[in-house]
Every structure is written in structure tokens, then in C-alpha cells.
Amino acid sequence: MTIIDKTADVPAPRGAGDHEGPLLEVRDLHVEFHTREGVAQAVNGVNYTVSAGETLAVLGESGSGKSVTAQAIMGILDMPPGRIPKGEVLFRGRDLLTMSPEERRKIRGSKIAMIFQDALSSLNPVLTVGYQLGEMFRVHQGLSKKEAKVKAIELMDRVKIPAAAARVNDYPHQFSGGMRQRIMIAMALALEPDLIIADEPTTALDVTVQAQVMDLLAELQREYNMGLILITHDLGVVADVADKIAVMYAGRIVETAPVHELYQRPAHPYTRGLLDSIPRLDQKGQELYAIKGLPPNLLKIPSGCAFNPRCPKAQDVCRTDVPVLHPVTEQDGGELPGRGSACHFWKETIHG
Amino acid sequence: MGRYVLRRLLQMVPVIIGTTFLVFALVTEMGGDPVQNLYGERPVPESIRVALTAQYHLDDPLPVRYGYYVSGLLQGDFGTSLSGSRPISEMIADAWPETLKVAGIAFVFEMVVGVAAGVLAGMRRGKFLDNLVLLSTLTVIAVPIFVLGQTAQIFLGVKAGIFPVSGTNEGFMSYLLPGLVLGSVSLAYIARLARASVAENLRMDYVRTAKAKGLSPTRITGVHVLRNSLIPVVTFLGADLGTLMGGAIVTERIFNIPGVGYNLFKAIQIEDGPALVGFVTLLVLVYVVMALVVDLLYAVLDPRIRYA
């Protein structure tokens, strides 16, 4: 798989050391959950890379393994029941999965931070937002309670929370949904990490607030030159902010592409289905397309291409052979950097 | 907040009037002829009957007599015991400290051991310690308190001689075993409550956030999980303190502690109406005040709750 080279025009990453190449590289990651019903194969060989200043959008229906992949990268997977039988998560060239717990803990929050979907439940209800923000500085930098509070107010200003100094001692439930998500962003941003993973950061918000929060996130990411993994199931959200997209299905990446190319010419029937199911202004009144069927049962993933029971293009070979992520090229064989499709019939899909 | 407290205090008035009236009515109706009760089988001299009838307003209708009783209460006068002719306020002043000593030991015991056992079990669900806590608490809850008390008395007091068998002559040690027995049942409930609460909170989203922040496991449980888990536990402890301070009839009887429970039992036994009403009034007051304290405490612990 080729790495999309969109990092040439951004400043060099801070504190990169002597490591060259992407900030984060996930290699052949597998995650399974051992439950009473059996082994749920949530992630089945995910590969992706993110460079400093770059935004990778991870797209897919609910249950496709987006969050589990992120949790494995962060090291916050519930283990048990979770297990990582295979794979590497290279951060600046070092495998996070083989580090000691203590070493990993120091990276969490300070080098790699995460923003969660539901800010209300993700913040501690009985601690003030000032305390929860300040905690980052107290734990990672050993600041005093007082110094940490000053930093917390600065952070709240940074994410444009009005009257930050007056509200630093308020509790999460006293803020609106949008403001709470800003607090989550502030917390992730606190120690100026190299990489932020945002797991559906706007899904729980009103549409008008969604855009504001997304803009803020994009703005801060540019300013700090961070890598950003933006997890979403909403194709509409990513068009403006992402550099490249990885589409997930049943724990696999089924298509990767620079963002605009994916919209213009999808090379996988599943991506096509997702694009066709976006409501469009010029098709008002028409019935909306929906991919037929349900996402696969992770305890019993279909043989061959996992998408075959729902795929309009499926042939016999789809039920027997697992498609690898083929490099996608122009009809004449011309290279399309960063593009790949895990479909036996990618040529027909993109060019046909 | 101030207005809330005021409203709650005002709400207490009808509760206290209602409950005390109920007990007062029950006791006066159940007692038969209170003057004759005093004299047992002997005939009551007419002059004394007239005097006592006047003194205790025995000829007046029930509500009027209750009115006399309440006006006495408001001046700190709980009336006079029928049996010993002692002022009931004096009996309370003697009995309550005894009860409080046992209650204090019970409370500390159930709080420290109960919370610790519950929190540790909740953190290690399904492990040995968890099973041990579940099994032992179930045993304590299943066995009636008088069996528990008498077993402890026989084995730890009579046979092993570690504790005084009964009475209050040996200072702190006299109250220790009764306190432990009394606290053990609540301890079991507290341990189970704390265990469930910790286990539930460990699954919460905010714990995942705390992990993602790179906090140490000690900090995650010690600060984030504990603060949330202890809310229901503290509430239970507060309510239980009200119960403990009201005395324990069974435990105080087994160990011969002359506390509130012991006096209540005696008053019932010899049909001493005024004493019974007096002690029950005390119980009601303690319960109602503790209920308010618990509600206020709840608002302090959980910022999402605001009383207006």
C-alpha cells in the first residue's frame, strides 16, 4: 500500500527525533473479543499511516471496527475480553504494542490523545472541568493544583469557551453539548500531542454545532501541525477536513484514497453504496439509496469477500477468495498514488 | 439551598406530629387502666386514683391529652415514667450515650471494613477476594442478628474470654463486641453496595477517558472511580447512622447494654406508656433529622443534584 504524500508542504513535526516516515503506522492489526457466544473478530488486518499535519478519515458503518482499532492504538482496549493476536502499531517507528505499560501510559494523553463521541458520559460527572483539564498537567508535568488551573483556563480560552475563568469550576453537566465537546478537545490538546484520534467527535451534536466543532478541530490541527485520525460514519463530515480516507468493512480496510478522488471515483462497491446513500440536494424527493442487508456478524464473517452477501456485483469468486488491497491504477496503468481497493472487480468498479 | 433546608424543616413538623400521635394513641389505648397497672393486683386508693387521673389528664379525650404531651415536649419535658417515677428526659440522658457508644463502634466498623472490602471486591470481580466477600456477606445477611450476637457472645465472650460477656463495667471493651455484632449486618450490605457500585463505574465512559489521558491505575480508581462509586454508599451510611443512633433492641438485650433499645424493650414489657412514647419520639426525631442530613450530603457529593 502506498502512503499518500501530502506532507511535503507542512513544517517538520515537532520532536521527531531521528525517525523518518509517518508518525503512526498501523500494520496488519488484528483484534478479537472472546465472548460467551464465541470469538468476535472485530479487526482483521488493518493497515494505515498518518503523518504529521495530515488528517486520515476512517469511514464505515457502525460495528466495522473503527473504534476498536483506535482503542488498540491508544492502548485502552478492554483486555479481556479483547485480545490482539497479531499486528504492530508503530509510533515514530517504535511498536507501542511491545512497550511496557508504564512507557505506554506516558505516551497516552501527552503524545497521542483521544476525543470521544459522547462528551457528557466521557467526562467525570463529579469533578469540575477545571480539575479534569488541569489533571493533564499535574500528572504529566507535575504542575501544582494552582498552576494547573491557570493552564486549564488558558485551554478553555483556546477552544473558545466564553468566560473561561468564570466557568472553570463548573461541572460537565452545566455546559451545552457543543461546549462539552470543546472541553474534550481542550483536554486532548492540553499537552500538544503529535497525534489526535477523534472518534465520531460530532455525531452526538446538533447539525449547526457539528460544523463549528469540526472547524475548531481542523483549525487547531493545522496550527499545531498534528496528525489527526478522524473516525466517522458520516461521509458528509469528512469532505472538507480530511486529506485521505480509509473505508472499513468488517474489520478490514476495503478502500483507501485521497479524499476527493474517493468522492469522484470510488473503486469499491461498498464505497459506492455509501456515497449513493448520502442525501443530495439535486435529488430531492427521490427515494434515498441504501445498501441492502445488514453488516456481517463478527462471530461468523462470510467467506471470501466479507461484503459479498450485500454486494450488487458479487460473483462466485467473491464467495471463495478474500480480495487483497489491490493498488488502484488508471485504465492505462498510470499510477494513482495512495489508492487501493480490496475488491476482485475494482477495475470494473472505477472504470466501468 | 437555604430555602430548601427551611422547607424540609417545616415538612418535618407534620411528620413528627403524625408519628408521635400514632404512638401516643396506640400506647394510651393499649394500656388498659394505667393507674391499676401501677398497683398490679392490689386495690388503688381512691384519693391516689383521683390525684393520678388529674396529673396525667386521664379523663380528657385523646387529642387533648396529646396536646398536653406536646406542650410538655416543647419545654423539654418528656413526662414521667410510670414505673420508676423518673423523668423520662433523665432516662433518655442515661440511655442515649450508651447507645451512641455501641452505635459509634458499629458505624466505624461497617464503614471502614465494609467500604474497603466492597471496593477491593468490585475491582477484582470474579477473583478469590470477590468470592470471599460475596460469600461471607451473604452468610451475615442470612443469619438472624440474635443468632449472630449470641454466637459471638458464647464463643468470643464466654469460651474464649476475649470480650466481657455482658454489661458495661469494662469500658471500651464492653461496647466493642456489641458494636461489631450490630455493625456486621450493615457492613455486609455496604460491602455489596460498594462492590456493585465500583464494578458499575469501572465500565463507565469516563474511565476510558481517564485511561486515555494517561492516568495511573491508582489515580483512575482512587480519584475518578471512587468519587463516583461512594455516592450511594455514603447515602446508605447516613441513613444507617440514623438507625444505629435509635438503638438496637436485640443487640442491647443480648449484651445487657442499658441503651435506648434496652429501655424500649423494657417499656413495652411492663407497659410503661409514657416511657415508650418518650423513647419513640426520640427515635422519630433522630430518623427525620438524619434523613435531611443524608439528602444534603447527597447534593454535596453529586453536583448534578441541586436542591432549590
Ligand SMILES: Nc1ncnc2c1ncn2[C@@H]1O[C@H](COP(=O)(O)OP(=O)(O)O)[C@@H](O)[C@H]1O
Ligand atoms: N468490549 C467489547 N467486548 C466485546 N465485543 C466488543 C467490545 N468492543 C467492541 N466489540 C465488538 O467489536 C465490534 C466493532 O466495534 P467498534 O469498533 O466499536 O465499531 P465502530 O466501527 O462502530 O466503532 C462491535 O460490533 C462489537 O461486536
Ligand code: SF4
Ligand atoms: S470482491 Fe466481490 S463481493 Fe467483494 S466488493 Fe468486490 S465485487 Fe463485491
Ligand SMILES: [Mg+2]
Ligand atoms: Mg465507534
